[in-house]
Amino acid sequence: MSSTQGSEKQFTNPANYSFPHHRLNRIMRDSSKTPVVLVACGSFSPVTYLHLRMFEMARDYCRHNTDFEIVGGYLSPVSDQYVKPGLLSAEHRVKMCTLAAEDTSSWLMIDPWEAFQSYQRTAVVLDHFDYELNTVLGGVQTQDGKHRNVRVMLLAGSDLIGTMSEPGVWSHEDLDHILGRYGCFIIERAGTDIDQATDNLARWKHNIHIISQLIQNDVSSTKVRLFLRRGLSVRYLLPSAVVDYIEQNNLYVDEATIAEKERERESLTREPKKKVAA
Ligand SMILES: Nc1ncnc2c1ncn2[C@@H]1O[C@H](COP(=O)(O)OP(=O)(O)OP(=O)(O)O)[C@@H](O)[C@H]1O
Numbered sequence: 001m002s003s004t005q006g007s008e009k010q011f012t013n014p015a016n017y018s019f020p021h022h023r024l025n026r027i028m029r030d031s032s033k034t035p036v037v038l039v040a041c042g043s044f045s046p047v048t049y050l051h052l053r054m055f056e057m058a059r060d061y062c063r064h065n066t067d068f069e070i071v072g073g074y075l076s077p078v079s080d081q082y083v084k085p086g087l088l089s090a091e092h093r094v095k096m097c098t099l100a101a102e103d104t105s106s107w108l109m110i111d112p113w114e115a116f117q118s119y120q121r122t123a124v125v126l127d128h129f130d131y132e133l134n135t136v137l138g139g140v141q142t143q144d145g146k147h148r149n150v151r152v153m154l155l156a157g158s159d160l161i162g163t164m165s166e167p168g169v170w171s172h173e174d175l176d177h178i179l180g181r182y183g184c185f186i187i188e189r190a191g192t193d194i195d196q197a198t199d200n201l202a203r204w205k206h207n208i209h210i211i212s213q214l215i216q217n218d219v220s221s222t223k224v225r226l227f228l229r230r231g232l233s234v235r236y237l238l239p240s241a242v243v244d245y246i247e248q249n250n251l252y253v254d255e256a257t258i259a260e261k262e263r264e265r266e267s268l269t270r271e272p273k274k275k276v277a278a
């Protein structure tokens with residue numbers, strides 16, 4: 001691990017880490033706007049089409065309702081140290097997110113910084129993005145070559161924002177940092193009352209953008225894991241490259257299902273029985 005001294009903070013990087021920025025739009029299309037990078041933090045175990053769609057919804061929202069220009073989008077899978085049922089290794093989760101972004105998008109990237117080290121709070125993750133984008137890369141440029149700092153913003157579903165009002169989950173100082181300094185986009189999610197979820201966050205209202213889902217889609221990683229355990233198909237709920245990866249690596253299936261799949265495979269590769277003449 002190596003340490004990097006930021007303008008105010010010190011960040012610890014995993015071994016061989018380099019910040020991905022190959023799809024970052026370094027020159028703004030419209031110089032009158034504010035450049036924004038979206039960061040979605042979560043388990044992504046596994047990543048679904050809904051996770052990817054959140055970015056498209058936020059970009060549409062920005063085009064029509066704000067003076068923000070989205071110059072990049074990142075999924076930041078959480079560390080293995082985050083305790084949650086069904087959390088597969090960071091190795092697999094980062095790989096699946098990378099396959100998903102490569103297979104389906106021209107602007108989404110995966111940052112493995114958080115995944116391959118000790119647990120990092122979301123406030124620290126956003127600081128890391130701010131440091132890499134603005135201090136290391138030097139932000140972006142306008143059409144006439146002027147420098148602009150990128151604004152980092154959190155992208156999350158309303159269930160995650162709901163946890164921000166639950167006592168003991170987030171520190172007040174971190175909430176002030178995340179919502180006061182950076183701001184966020186919240187994607188409405190079935191089962192969460194958005195007013196209730198944001199009730200206690202009123203003081204940061206000016207920095208919280210709520211995006212309705214015009215086509216209701218409640219795919220969740222939990223449901224996908226459940227389908228896989230029951231041997232049901234998850235095709236068309238996730239990018240096909242991710243479905244193939246899950247199948248090839250026998251992920252999310254319990255021991256009994258693995259044994260059954262092996263028996264099936266063996267019986268398919270066995271020589272067909274010759275007909276015995278009567
Ligand atoms: N169907 C959905 N609608 C809106 N937001 C979603 C949806 N699915 C996931 N998200 C958001 O994506 C982010 C990452 O989510 P996460 O990886 O926890 O997925 P999940 O499907 O909620 O997982 P799990 O079912 O394991 O809890 C969170 O901010 C979450 O709120």
Ligand SMILES: O=C(O)c1ccc[n+]([C@@H]2O[C@H](COP(=O)([O-])O)[C@@H](O)[C@H]2O)c1
Nearest residue numbers: 041042043044078121122123169170171
């Ligand atoms: O920073 C915090 O205090 C904090 C408190 C609760 C949750 N989070 C982050 O929120 C995300 C939750 O992901 P998930 O899969 O549990 O919805 C994950 O990235 C966590 O690191 C972060």
